[in-house]
Amino acid sequence: MAERDTYGKAFLQIGNLWEANAVISEFVHGARLGRIAAELMGTRGTRMYHDQALCKEPGGGFTPWHADQRYWPLTSDHSVTAWIPLQAVPMEMGPLEFAAGSQRFLQQREALGLHISDDSERIIGTTLADCPKTAGAFDLGEVSFHSGWTFHRAGPNTTATLRSVMTVIYIDVDMRVGAPANDAQKSDLASWFPGLKPGDLANSPRNRVVWQRA
Template identity: 30%
Template sequence: MTNLADKIAPYVAHFRRDGFVMVPDLLGPDELDRYGAAVDGAVARRKRFDSRKLGEKTPYEQSFIQCINLWEDTPAVRPLTFHPIVCEAAARLLGVGTLRLWHDQALYKEAGGRLTDPHQDQPYWPMVETDTITAWIPFDGSTHATGCMGYVPGSHAVGLREFVNIFKPEDALEILKMPQIKDTPPVWVEVPRGGVAFHHGLTVHMAKANSGSQTRRVHTMIFFRDGSTRKNNFPHDSVERYHIEIGAPIDSPVTPIAWPRTAGDLPEPPAAPISRIFAQAVELGAFPDKTGCADR
């Protein structure tokens, strides 16, 4: 039987050259059914107070329903977020010995949901180092019709670190006009069921609108190299809750080791409350309710 290192080896050069890769057959049908149901339930619970129709939401919210750190408040999701095969694959693609979780999140693009605007992930994170990678798991696979991802190949390696305000869609397309990438069209990647798409934190990426009749159900995990340090005071839950100082290693129960871990060993959720600066996000169900902000 081929071990995981051998399975991942052919994809490493592709990832490091292009900043993205799709690895098929990392998850089995039973796992996808089980974890998909767990994430469905978690998203429904987090969003139980939101009765708005798609057209009543902001453009950002029309791109996807976002629920962060589901591993904290949904025990049935925890084995997926720390799935040993996916976590090891991410570490091998990135070429690091130890990975930490930055956060997980559900990104559910509703039927009729708009495109996801082009952006890089890394500028949203107050982290000096750029050894970061996202695992993107579509429970039903992804197609052009349902909102598959597009990546600008090589954009992670051209010195681009551009903050895009994706809360203002009219500004988001500007990143595609940057001289480093303006002549490089995105590559659209459909993912078969069981496959996982990975992209670097500096890879410019986007997603198509969902023209299908069903929600595109995706769970993602963002990982970073152990030993990475806080860059600035840009607020982010992954560093605020345990008061990580600028220049200090990002190391707390919010960002536990994801790989390597002993089989079956899952981290305990952090005890520290979420900062009140994220009260609105808690209210909207984006973060776990550990502040009392969302009490009804």
């Protein structure tokens, strides 16, 4: 742990577990969470962008302030992350903390669209100092949803137990692939929209429709 940088201390991550396990596939493509995501985005349906397991180790560090959509080549704001704890997450285990309403801070996006790092923790934390924050413990079975441009962080895991969380990232069923604005988006385009190019409907074989209004 001592040899890792801040990002490396925050969590271990594994993407698209659904491709390796049929039970996980059934779970992440489940219509119930997909419908909630569509209702929150105000879209007629949801598609899978990708899933990601995020495990904060015992003694793991804080997750610095960031917004997820900084990493994603998308043409609209219609993206939502479902954050699903696989055990209760008391405050000592590092639940999420949000800058409430920060998905509406359109002018700050470029300046605050920083890679998760000590810099993002400091610069976003300072810039959003006056923004109200929400944070709280999670019971097993509770699910958090946040918009792709909602700035958020998480505290360290000071317990002796692994904090395991499954995340599912949903996008608008009508989402089009955006031109990559940085190297992270370039890499995401290749990973999560294989074979697609900017302007295409985001419908690679990895982006199944999860739910749509009848």
